[in-house]
Amino acid sequence: MSKESTEPQEGWVFEIPPRLRFLDEEGALVGGAEPPMSDAKAVELYGHMVRARIFDDRLLKLQRQGRIGTFAPSFGQEACQVGSMAALGPQDWFVPAFREAAAALYRGAPMKSILMYAMGFEEGSATPPGARDLPVSIPVGGQAAHAVGLAWAMKRKKDKGIAIVFFGDGASSEGIVYESMNFAGVLRTPVVFFCQNNQWAISTPRRIQTASETIAQKAVAAGIRGIQVDGNDLFAVYAATKEAAEIGRSSGMSTLIEGITFRRGVHTTADDPSVYRTKAEEDAWVKRDPVDRMRKYLTARGVWSDKEQDALESRINAEIQQAVAEAEAFRDSDPDPLAMFDHTVAEMDPYLARQKEEARAALSGRAVLQGATAQKKQGGSSSVVGELQEAE
Amino acid sequence: MSGERITMVQAINRALDEEMTRDPSVMLLGEDVGVDGGVFRVTQGLLAKYGNDRVIDTPLAESAIAGVAVGLAIGGMRPVCEIQFSGFMNYAFEQIQPHSSRFRQRTCGSLTVPMVVRAPSGGGIRALEHHSESEEVMYVHTPGLITLMPSGPRTAYGLMKAALRAKDTVIFFEPKYVYRAIKEEVPVNGDPLPIGKAEIAQAGTDVTIVTWGAMVKRSKEAVKGLPVSVEIVDLLSLNPMDHDAIVASVRKTGRLVVVHEAPRTGGLAGEIYARVCEDAFYHLRAPMMRVCGWDTPFPLLAREAAYLPDTNRIAAAVTKVMRD
Numbered sequence: 001m002s003k004e005s006t007e008p009q010e011g012w013v014f015e016i017p018p019r020l021r022f023l024d025e026e027g028a029l030v031g032g033a034e035p036p037m038s039d040a041k042a043v044e045l046y047g048h049m050v051r052a053r054i055f056d057d058r059l060l061k062l063q064r065q066g067r068i069g070t071f072a073p074s075f076g077q078e079a080c081q082v083g084s085m086a087a088l089g090p091q092d093w094f095v096p097a098f099r100e101a102a103a104a105l106y107r108g109a110p111m112k113s114i115l116m117y118a119m120g121f122e123e124g125s126a127t128p129p130g131a132r133d134l135p136v137s138i139p140v141g142g143q144a145a146h147a148v149g150l151a152w153a154m155k156r157k158k159d160k161g162i163a164i165v166f167f168g169d170g171a172s173s174e175g176i177v178y179e180s181m182n183f184a185g186v187l188r189t190p191v192v193f194f195c196q197n198n199q200w201a202i203s204t205p206r207r208i209q210t211a212s213e214t215i216a217q218k219a220v221a222a223g224i225r226g227i228q229v230d231g232n233d234l235f236a237v238y239a240a241t242k243e244a245a246e247i248g249r250s251s252g253m254s255t256l257i258e259g260i261t262f263r264r265g266v267h268t269t270a271d272d273p274s275v276y277r278t279k280a281e282e283d284a285w286v287k288r289d290p291v292d293r294m295r296k297y298l299t300a301r302g303v304w305s306d307k308e309q310d311a312l313e314s315r316i317n318a319e320i321q322q323a324v325a326e327a328e329a330f331r332d333s334d335p336d337p338l339a340m341f342d343h344t345v346a347e348m349d350p351y352l353a354r355q356k357e358e359a360r361a362a363l364s365g366r367a368v369l370q371g372a373t374a375q376k377k378q379g380g381s382s383s384v385v386g387e388l389q390e391a392e
Numbered sequence: 393m394s395g396e397r398i399t400m401v402q403a404i405n406r407a408l409d410e411e412m413t414r415d416p417s418v419m420l421l422g423e424d425v426g427v428d429g430g431v432f433r434v435t436q437g438l439l440a441k442y443g444n445d446r447v448i449d450t451p452l453a454e455s456a457i458a459g460v461a462v463g464l465a466i467g468g469m470r471p472v473c474e475i476q477f478s479g480f481m482n483y484a485f486e487q488i489q490p491h492s493s494r495f496r497q498r499t500c501g502s503l504t505v506p507m508v509v510r511a512p513s514g515g516g517i518r519a520l521e522h523h524s525e526s527e528e529v530m531y532v533h534t535p536g537l538i539t540l541m542p543s544g545p546r547t548a549y550g551l552m553k554a555a556l557r558a559k560d561t562v563i564f565f566e567p568k569y570v571y572r573a574i575k576e577e578v579p580v581n582g583d584p585l586p587i588g589k590a591e592i593a594q595a596g597t598d599v600t601i602v603t604w605g606a607m608v609k610r611s612k613e614a615v616k617g618l619p620v621s622v623e624i625v626d627l628l629s630l631n632p633m634d635h636d637a638i639v640a641s642v643r644k645t646g647r648l649v650v651v652h653e654a655p656r657t658g659g660l661a662g663e664i665y666a667r668v669c670e671d672a673f674y675h676l677r678a679p680m681m682r683v684c685g686w687d688t689p690f691p692l693l694a695r696e697a698a699y700l701p702d703t704n705r706i707a708a709a710v711t712k713v714m715r716d
Contacts, residue, residue, distance in 0.1 A: 069518055069519075069520070069692075069693045070518075070519065070520050071520075098520075117692070119693075119694060120518070120691075120692040120693030120694030120695070120696070121692060121694050121695075122691065122692055122695075136521075138520055138521050138522045138523075139479070139480055139482075139522055140452055140480070141452075170423075170451075170452035171452065173451035173452045173453045173456075174452060174453050174454075174455075174483070175453060175455055175456070175483070176483075201423070201452050202423065202424045202428065202431065203424045203426075203427050203428035203449070204423065204424060204449050204451070204452065208449060208451070209451050209452065210451065268520070271431075275427070275428055275429070276427045276428050331694075335694070337694075337695050337697075337698035338695075338698060339695065340686070340688040340689065340691040340695055340698075340699065341686065341688055344687070344688040344689065351657075351687075352687050352688075355656065355686050355687055356686075359686060359698065362704065362705050362708065363698055366704070368695075368697045368698040368702075369694050369695065369697070369698070370518070370693065370694060370696060370697050371694070372518055372693065373518065386517035386518050386519030386520065386523060386568075387517055387518045387519075388432075388517055388568070388571055388572045388573070389516075389517070389569065389570075389572065389573040390572050390573065391399060391572060391573050391574055391575040392575075
């Protein structure tokens with residue numbers, strides 16, 4: 001039985017370095033920084049960010065029209081998600097929380113699936129064969145442990161993949177997130193713990209989420225690397241994730257990356273941020289926007305033009321239109337309202353099978369599948385998920 | 393009576409407000425309970441009125457919210473924890489089951505944990521995954537706890553008042569399907585409702601429906617117009633359970649239907665059947681029936697209506713026990 005040392009080795013950083021940044025808010029390289037990727041790659045990743053943003057905006061409209069249910073927009077967090085995923089590959093496991101549509105799209109999740117899930121169909125969470133992607137995880141923080149287990153399984157199988165798990169500043173307060181980092185440190189299972197610190201856990205600001213100066217420094221106590229990056233700088237996110245992945249693959253060392261970003265939109269479509277934060281704060285983050293920043297960079301490099309932007313947006317809009325049509329066609333194709341019975345356990349016992357038949361008889365001839373409803377009121381008296389029925 | 397008809401959200405807010413005025417040891421803690429007033433606005437206005445020493449936006453950690461409340465309660469405070477959705481209460485269960493529920497018994501009554509854990513529960517609002525479960529049986533099955541579930545604004549007000557004066561930990565499930573769907577007159581500075589007492593939501597002679605939470609309203613709707621005299625027992629207090637009220641009603645009607653949102657197997661209907669078998673068996677005129685959530689995980693919104701007991705299923709059960 002081989003025993004691995006968990007003593008620090010050379011090159012492992014147990015102090016938190018200064019926040020990593022390549023691009024300033026105007027999209028200019030800061031103090032002599034070299035871009036970590038070619039212009040062609042940068043253009044490609046920019047395209048992914050724009051695609052995620054337009055899709056997100058379309059989801060919001062669909063929700064307001066009552067065509068999909070509640071969802072958590074990724075608006076403003078595209079650099080964290082596209083930059084990190086671009087540094088990894090299909091051999092690596094992707095473990096999202098619930099605001100990672102931009103990352104999922106980059107990984108190849110079909111827009112149709114995301115739409116179907118938002119329409120309330122489990123079919124939207126079905127993982128394509130071979131894909132190393134978990135579905136969204138709404139219970140806060142628990143998925144961090146799954147990433148450690150996935151990395152452990154890969155390690156046992158001598159598979160060179162690592163796992164990346166996303167969570168937010170709020171989740172960093174959950175015990176399970178620390179427990180998972182601690183396990184990763186002890187077991188030497190390579191995980192990138194990606195904390196998207198978007199400043200707000202629903203109404204709770206980062207400053208009262210933890211008295212810790214940074215979230216990154218929580219890595220120190222777990223014996224893993226920690227680094228803070230400008231999460232609205234695609235290059236910084238990419239470079240930090242790439243390095244974390246390389247160290248993880250070669251040594252089993254995990255890294256906590258804290259991406260400093262901002263949730264530009266609502267927590268979910270049933271939330272009203274005007275109750276708890278100011279317009280001034282929101283405005284301050286507009287000029288730090290990750291997508292605009294990259295466009296300025298590419299434009300200044302002479303590799304991007306308005307004409308190319310228009311062409312990109314047209315392509316994306318057509319793709320979205322097609323996906324919405326496909327998802328709505330699924331919705332209208334009379335899906336089995338009792339499909340939840342089929343995937344409860346591998347072998348349905350006779351009593352569960354009897355219940356399914358009872359359900360079939362009880363519901364026969366009635367249209368019981370339901371859609372979302374158009375949002376009549378927002379914020380103020382509403383809820384943070386779902387749609388409350390109002391008394392007359 | 394105030395005369396004004398208010399929702400359950402407003403009624404719980406009123407009960408909390410009045411009890412905070414009456415008892416300075418009452419504290420509210422939870423995620424988004426302060427500035428946001430809670431995601432369903434149940435605690436709206438209370439931060440402004442009582443300050444952030446008593447209404448606390450906590451870090452996002454259900455286990456610590458419940459765990460520090462145990463310490464607060466033993467230390468002489470009266471904490472009211474809000475768990476944002478009962479589906480996220482499982483981390484808190486680790487504090488509630490081994491710690492909160494047991495201190496009295498472990499210490500021969502010398503240390504007690506009079507705290508309240510509030511959580512929106514149940515389905516029906518087209519919510520996200522994990523936001524619609526009914527997990528009351530886990531708490532009912534934990535001795536040492538009081539588990540309550542109101543069915544409307546008036547009962548929510550009275551039971552919250554009772555919870556805040558109880559001597560043990562109270563798990564207070566709020567059926568979010570009827571958070572704003574019912575308006576009733578609710579007293580101002582009114583009395584607590586008794587813990588452990590059911591109410592007859594509708595008197596009848598042919599069939600007893602035992603139910604609680606959002607299913608009280610649904611059961612009333614289901615039996616409206618049926619040519620059967622249905623008595624609806626609104627349980628309100630799930631543990632302690634009003635055994636006598638259930639038995640008395642079934643002895644009178646001879647027929648029982650239990651309606652609950654939670655999955656059938658291991659659900660409270662089984663417990664109610666058992667009590668009826670113990671004390672009203674010879675009064676039964678037909679096999680008992682239960683209308684429950686199916687034994688599957690709670691589905692996403694598209695299939696929610698296929699999962700939850702609906703008026704058709706309830707009416708069919710009532711009709712069947714009359715025929716049998």
